[in-house]
Amino acid sequence: MSVPAVPGAITADQVVATARSIAAVQDGEGGVPWPEGHIDAWNHVECLMAMTVAGLRDEARRGYDWLARYQRQDGSWPMKVAGGEPVEKGGESNHAAYVAVGVWHDLLVTGDEAFAASMWPMVTRALDFVVGLQTTRGEIVWERDEHGVPAAYALLTGSASIYQGLRSGVLLGERLGDPQPDWELAADRLGHVLAAHPEAFADKSRFSMDWYYPVLGGAVRGSEGEKRIEEEWDTFVVPDLGVRCVSDQPWVTGAESCELVLTLDAMGDRDRALRVFADMQHLRHEDGSYWTGWQFVNEKHFPHERSAYTAAAVILAADALSGATPGAAIFRDAGDHEVRITGDCGCEHARA
Structure with missing residues (x-):
C-alpha cells in the first residue's frame, strides 16, 4: 500500500509525519483527544482512519479497542470522555454512525475481513442506536440524553454524516454476510429528507459544514x-x-477546508479541490501537525492549538486526491446509491 502524496502540496513523508503527530497525542488506552483533553467518538474515528491511511495500523487498532471499551449497552458513546470518565453523558447519533464509516474504511484499506468481523457487533449496536432516533418524517435527531430522552430536533451536518454511516454499515453487512435492510430503508428516508426538506433541521446555516x-x-x-x-x-x-468555519467571522479552519476538498473531489471538481488543499497548507507546523485555524484579520492562529482532527482531515483529503489507498474513494462512493422514495411524504419531489 502506498502513502498519499499531492504534488505541490504535501509529500508522502509529510503525510506520515502528520499521522505520527496524531499518534503522539494518543492516550494509553488508544483514545485520540481534542487539544483540551476530551475524546469524542466522531473525531476519534476520523483520526483512526487517517492513521490507517498512513500505515500506522497498530496505533489505529488501539483506537478501535478504545471504541469497543467505551461503547455503552445502548450502542452509543458518551459525548465526551476525559481521564477515562464520561464528562458529557448524552449520546450523539452522528458519533455512533461514524464508527461504521471507520470500520468499513479499515476493511477497504487493509483487506482484513477478520478484524471487520470482530468489530461488527459494535457497529450493529451503534447503527441500531442511530436508527432508533429516526423520526416519522425521516430525519435523525442529534442525541439521546443521559436519561434516555431523544432530542427535539435534528442537525443537518450530523444527519448528512449519518447518511454516510448508514450506507457504510449496509455495505459492511453485505460484505460480512449479514445484510441489514432496515438500515438501507432508514438511509433512503434520511437521504430524501436531506435533499428535499430543509425545514426538518435546526438552522445552523452560518456554519460552513451545513453548506457542504x-x-x-x-x-x-x-x-x-x-x-x-x-x-x-x-x-x-x-x-x-x-x-471559513462560520460565515460571519474572518476565520479559516483546516478541517473544514479539507472536508470541502473531499466534497469537491467527490463531485469530480478536481481543480478546485487541489487549489483549496494547497491554499490551506499555511496551517502546517514544522512537526507535521496542523493549526486548527487562522484569524486572517488579526493574523493569528485561533484557537492557539494544533488539533489531531485537523491533521486527520488533511490526510484523508490527500488520499482522496492521490488515490493512494483502496479507501481513497470512500467519500466519493458515498453518493453512488440512488435514494429511493419510500411512501408519500407529501412533497413535490415525492409525488414526481
Missing part, C-alpha cells in the same frame, strides 16, 4: 450538489487561505 456536508455525505450529488456548492462558494471560501 449534504454533498460530502452523499445524499445530495449531481446538479443539485453542484448548485448547492456554487450558491455559497463566495460566502465561505477565502482565496489563498481556505474555508
Whole structure:
C-alpha cells in the first residue's frame, strides 16, 4: 500500500509525519483527544482512519479497542470522555454512525475481513442506536440524553454524516454476510429528507459544514450538489487561505477546508479541490501537525492549538486526491446509491 502524496502540496513523508503527530497525542488506552483533553467518538474515528491511511495500523487498532471499551449497552458513546470518565453523558447519533464509516474504511484499506468481523457487533449496536432516533418524517435527531430522552430536533451536518454511516454499515453487512435492510430503508428516508426538506433541521446555516456536508455525505450529488456548492462558494471560501468555519467571522479552519476538498473531489471538481488543499497548507507546523485555524484579520492562529482532527482531515483529503489507498474513494462512493422514495411524504419531489 502506498502513502498519499499531492504534488505541490504535501509529500508522502509529510503525510506520515502528520499521522505520527496524531499518534503522539494518543492516550494509553488508544483514545485520540481534542487539544483540551476530551475524546469524542466522531473525531476519534476520523483520526483512526487517517492513521490507517498512513500505515500506522497498530496505533489505529488501539483506537478501535478504545471504541469497543467505551461503547455503552445502548450502542452509543458518551459525548465526551476525559481521564477515562464520561464528562458529557448524552449520546450523539452522528458519533455512533461514524464508527461504521471507520470500520468499513479499515476493511477497504487493509483487506482484513477478520478484524471487520470482530468489530461488527459494535457497529450493529451503534447503527441500531442511530436508527432508533429516526423520526416519522425521516430525519435523525442529534442525541439521546443521559436519561434516555431523544432530542427535539435534528442537525443537518450530523444527519448528512449519518447518511454516510448508514450506507457504510449496509455495505459492511453485505460484505460480512449479514445484510441489514432496515438500515438501507432508514438511509433512503434520511437521504430524501436531506435533499428535499430543509425545514426538518435546526438552522445552523452560518456554519460552513451545513453548506457542504449534504454533498460530502452523499445524499445530495449531481446538479443539485453542484448548485448547492456554487450558491455559497463566495460566502465561505477565502482565496489563498481556505474555508471559513462560520460565515460571519474572518476565520479559516483546516478541517473544514479539507472536508470541502473531499466534497469537491467527490463531485469530480478536481481543480478546485487541489487549489483549496494547497491554499490551506499555511496551517502546517514544522512537526507535521496542523493549526486548527487562522484569524486572517488579526493574523493569528485561533484557537492557539494544533488539533489531531485537523491533521486527520488533511490526510484523508490527500488520499482522496492521490488515490493512494483502496479507501481513497470512500467519500466519493458515498453518493453512488440512488435514494429511493419510500411512501408519500407529501412533497413535490415525492409525488414526481
